[in-house]
Amino acid sequence: MSAKTRVNAKINGEQVEFLCEPRQSLLECLRDILGLTGSKEGCNDGNCGACSVLLNGRVVNSCLVLGVEVQGQEVITVEGLADWRGLHPLQQAFLDHAALQCGYCIPGILIASKALLDRETNPSEERIRTWLAGNLCRCTGYDKIVRAVQDAAARLKQARREVNS
Amino acid sequence: MSQDKHSLAGGTNYQVVGTRPPRHDAPDKLTGRALFGPDTKLPGMLYGKMVRSPHAHAHIRSIDTRRAASFPGVYAVVTAQDFRWNEDPGAKLDESAINFAYLQENMLAREKVLYVGHPVAAVAASSNHVAEEAAELVDVQYDVLPAVTDVGAAMRPDAPLLHEHLITQSLSKPGQRPSNVASHFQHVKGDPSQGFAQAEVIVEHEFTTSTVHQGYIEPQACTAWWGLDGNLKVWTTTQGAFGMRDQLAKLLHHPMSSILVIPTEVGGAFGGKLPIFIFLEAVAALLSRKANRPVKMIMTRAEVFLATNPTSGAYLKAKMGATREGRITAVQAELYFEAGAYPSASVIGYFGFAMGFMFAPYDLPHGQIDAYDVVVNKPRTAAYRAPGVTQVNFPAEQLIDELAVKLGMDPIAFRLKNVVHQGSELIDGTSHGSIGAEEVLRAAQSSGHYGSPLQGPHHGRGVAQGYWGNWGAHSSCAISVNGDGTVSLVSGSIDLSGTRTTVAMQAAEVLGLSLERIKSSVGDTDSIGYTEMSGGSRTTFATGIAAITAAQDVVSQMRGRAALLWGVEVQDVSFDQGIFTTHRGGGRQMTFAEVAERLAETGGPVTGRANVDPQGWGGAFGTHIVDVQVDPETGKVDILRYSVVQDVGKAVHPSYVEGQMQGGAVQGIGWALYEGYQYNARGDMLNPGFLDYKIPTALDVPMIETIMVEVPGPNHPFGVRGVGEIPIVPPPAALANAIYRATGVRVTDLPMTPVRILEAMGVI
Amino acid sequence: MRAFEYLAPTTIGEAVAALAGKGDGGRFLAGGTDLIVQLRCGVLDVGLVVDVKKIPELNVIAFRPAEGLTIGAAVPCHRIAEHADVARVYPGLVDAVALIGGTAIQGRATLGGNLCNAAPSGDSIPAMIVLEATCTIAGPAGLRTVTVERFCTGPGKTLLNPGELLVSVHLPPPMANSGACYLRFIPRHEMDIAVVGVGASVVLNADRAVIEAARLALGAVGPTPLYAEAAGAALKGKTPSEESFAEAARLAQKAARPITDLRGTEAQRRHLVGVLTRRVLRGAVERAKGGAADVR
């Protein structure tokens, strides 16, 4: 075991501090040190997307980020989407559209979808499929996932309209 | 009891069945709270890691674990020596014939390693990284042997033998000479030579399919904790907690009652996590016992590919003849399945499925099928969604398409002319029960998709259909009534895709309760009766029957309580849609909740129970239609439109039935176009990762249209049929037929990659 | 994955000093999408990882019409692809950069990393070769500059000496009436490594009727990305047409040195070089004429 490094980061809105080895990925730190097991390991080489998190608002594979690299950065995981008021509109849309089966890829897909809808209000089917191509789902055939993201985009738009009016 | 069944007899007038309520487990899975196999965390937990063979075929000369054992942070090292060996070859688990010696050898090799990735030892250490480093310190000396990785090579007379004493098992006169052919079975119906003599058109080809993996995103993972009291607890991601417990009991020579298997959420399985073959749990248990600590083992993705249980690649020969009028007169097929390192077909039963269902959609007077299970230096093969059938549907439905072309007939019309009905006799001598084959074909024929014109050059439309027999088997369910009128339902069925909900919906229908008032859980092996693994498309059918039966038990007991409260005879109390009614005393009513509130004063708690073994389930037909565009310069296939038409019996939760149809179709598309194990001459798998083992991404597929045809399944109160497996069967043939119509060439090898299409077209 | 030390210096000098004398024992880390995988699967085993993402010069992305484009070696792909000037002036680069991995990889992977990883299939490299990109390299002895086409020396090998750091890549300003395009062939529609990749740039004359200069570069058909000089040169003075493209494609096929591996066969690759060369030339000429290239 090599020496551990102290890391300070903002995770799901909270300032946290943890100790990790440089070789531990952000995914390992989230899961094994911080107990945030919502982010999943599917391949550990950036090809499945199950570990997707937002790093400073940008979707990344947390298996390809070292824990020590997030010193001073901001991370959002699936655990940070819902709050006490209830599910995030994306989560609600996935629930309503039956867009999950086993659910293992879903945290990564929700995070990636959030990153998309944070920057684009009305993505086309092709755009959603391209954006999510790095998030493998073996159960659903993607149909209901794409529909749920489209519906969530509409819900978010509606919510923004209500806030603005 | 007749009153209790009222809500079932209505046929289509259901309150809950057929609706689309939210799933019980969805919020946890959407918020990251659901705990999957790799998510278990226990105090003092260690991490286990396998030491795996770098050779495809070798004798183990020696294993020296001393350096690994003394590495800082290492708590235990085990090898095959730590197993008590089972020599019993004939034990049966569930309905499979398990050879425990093979099972153990596959978990920790004893004398030989038979594939790259075959485990030879395991270590438990304080962290995953330390375990990985220590595993590299286990010194294994091998004498390397030549390897065979396909059936052709394995069946040559001079092929190296994986098992020096393996005699082909068959019903013919036993052979004497060992070979790599583990078994051979044959079905003959009628007189095939006469059938071919009657044929006016005969088509015949050879086909191959690649080894493919179920490709679940969650790797195999488990945590074992062997207490000093002898009680072993195992948290694991499995399709069958009871099967796992029973296997562990046998493998570890430990009483079943001292083993508790706690099933975690399962991140995809598709036949790859059946408890028939297990890979980690017994080893984690041995490590835990030795270290006196809980031990977690998680496979890497490479380990999942190299050393779990992909499904069989196959070499297939098939022939079909028909008259000019379009009647099929005879079929003949030879099926050579890769077993992997150990005999496999007899365990998973894919011989039976492949031979039985290959031509099951067609009424055939004559036919012969021979199937062979051939061991090769690859991981042991197992089930993948409709095991054995996708491979054989690929040739069968291409021959059908080719005959339709040669006869100048519409491909659906040709199929309708030969379609099976109830009572049609299959090639294995069994007969179809109530089936919706013709209904599905007619729905496909009249679909908007089939009626639409094709758009442009290099476009083609393909059709294929398939059959899967489904399953019944044992299930247990208990329903406890709570004081506020809610109920808690526990079943033993692992929930792979929403069955907690589809099972509870059936209980809700009987109890007249809305689904929100039912809490539905998956029990561990101490909390509910034996329940067969979730597989064979059985769960919503068989565990649904268990839930219905348990709910009927609840209603029956609650009627007694209502009778007591009213002071009437129990036969004077009826129950309908959640309301107890008696016509005595001027007519009175109580809701389910009102009776539930008064259980304490009428005799105490009420729990309904059921242990069932339903028989006579109905099989499932599906017809797929696909439009493709093939780039004539690159051979790349774009799927433009895809439709799945399927007999679903009764769709309990239509959204999740659609999900099964869509997900199965896309897995079939992956099998058809992208997926396959690749090997070099040494027997190394070249693509053990999602970069080069290519499963479809969101961008590779269009929306998958679904048409649910509801021909009620037999022997289920709501007419439920299994729906999960059949959707994977037709896609490879449907795509091959579409590619043929787009390019004029038939591709007979899976996957139908761009390079193979260009080669078939003669471009390269 | 063996244990290693991690440093995150903020100056080029510190970074270079950190790896000085370490030989193969240390590596620079930018996006990490190749390096972390290589460390994890044991292809690489180093005692020190030096994160260069905190060094300002490596995070620059600057376009000046007269000078061209400078991209720091640690700039992630998404910043390049989303940069308005880059998208407008260097669409041929964006074609390639946007193909490196899916969305999450785009968030981390860098142009510098793609180059230093020196995969024969690295998508950005043929695109940079045809755009005449140069590299600025820092070492113990100071800075030096080399062309991208010379940078890769073999699969995974570059002309970087141990301890040298790629600081940035520079692209000259495009000539008038020029256009570039990059295309690759993959079996799926995303997420794959190129079976073949081809980049092209063309310069047309003032009335956009004759090709004045052209460059072609090929990926995944040799031990490094290849600059197919003769194929480009053959277009000089020719009218952009299917005939001239076919001739260039033939020469590009001749320049290719493909092998058969798990991702493609030799014959398939040679064939695809021809197909893709014709397609990228169409795209590049379309862009040179000021049109939007539909290159799929």
Added chain:
Amino acid sequence: MAVVWIPSMMRDLTGGKERVHVPGATVGEVIDALEAAYPGAKERLVVQGRLASGIMATVDGKRALRGLEQQVSVESIVRFLPIMAGG
């Protein structure tokens, strides 16, 4: 007497006959009767006192879960098929 469908690979023993009528109250007894009429039949179907691994019997279309002890009536149809399990 029960009707037994003879698997095609065993028809060398029955002179090509597909179906034979044999007495027996259980699958095991039926196999014993087959053995009496067609010596060599039993060793192909039964190994170490159990139906051979990979083989199942069906009686009247239903899997004989009790194996050799499964009851057979005088009107039963008995078949021997490759097992089917799971999926």
